[in-house]
Structure formats: C-alpha cells, structure tokens
Amino acid sequence: MQLPYSMRDALVDDLDEYLEAISSTPDTEAVVGYVIELFETYAEDKNLDEIVPQLEEEGQLDGSLSEVLEEEMSSNDEFEYTGEEIVSLLERLCDIEWETEDEGGDEEEEEEEEEDASFF
Numbered sequence: 001m002q003l004p005y006s007m008r009d010a011l012v013d014d015l016d017e018y019l020e021a022i023s024s025t026p027d028t029e030a031v032v033g034y035v036i037e038l039f040e041t042y043a044e045d046k047n048l049d050e051i052v053p054q055l056e057e058e059g060q061l062d063g064s065l066s067e068v069l070e071e072e073m074s075s076n077d078e079f080e081y082t083g084e085e086i087v088s089l090l091e092r093l094c095d096i097e098w099e100t101e102d103e104g105g106d107e108e109e110e111e112e113e114e115e116d117a118s119f120f
Contacts, residue, residue, distance in 0.1 A: 001058045005098040007042045008087060014038055015083030026081050032069045035086055059094035068093060 018034055019026060036052060043051035052065050061068045072089055073079050079089075090096060 001054060001095060002097050002099045003043075003048070004046060005100045007046060008098045010042055011035075011038060012083035012087050015086055019081050019083065028070050028074045031081065031086070032066050032073070035069065035090070036066055039090075055090075055094040055096070058096075061093065065094070 015035065015038065019031070022030075039055075040051055043049075048054075056065050059065075059068075063071075069089065072093065073081075073086075079085065091098075
C-alpha cells in the first residue's frame, strides 16, 4: 500500500510526543490504541477511508491490526517504544510504501537556477 510520506513524518512526530508524555514503561495496549487512532485520523485527512481493514488485508495479517501490533511489540524484548520504531513495524507488517509529494519542488529548483544564472 502506498501512502503519502508526509503522513509518515506526522505519525513519527506525534508518536514520539505521546511516548515522551507517558511513563517510561508504556502500556502496549494503550500505545497500540493510540497508533491506530492516529493512523485513522491522518488517513481521513488524506481522504483514505477504511484504512485499517485495508492495512490488514494488504499485510495478510493473522488477526486484527491491533492484535498483531500488540503481539509484535510485547513479544520482542528489544523493541523500543519510539515513533520511528513503531512506524517501521507498521511498514513491515502491512507492506506500506511511502510516496513523496512533489509539491513545489520543481518550482524551487527553477528559482534557484534562475538565481544562479543571474550571477553571471
């Protein structure tokens, strides 16, 4: 499944903020609930409906996304509760690929080229 890279960045940032605000030993079930809620919110903002069932189907998960995430997090003693780690786990489980959004990139390059040309 392809999703916008801006969604990934926002997820990582918000998860890091959430994890910093809670205790040093987070409750896996609560973290998973927050992850799914965040994911659904960002998906709705991007007009992506029913994102969780799509992710479950795409990843061919053996259970619900929340069950599988919780199992993966709690069964791995080396799992670190960081936004990056959680989003990476989601990527792996649900076969997510992030596509970059080319908003204004070409325009900025053209402006820089014009500025460079005016130097000569």
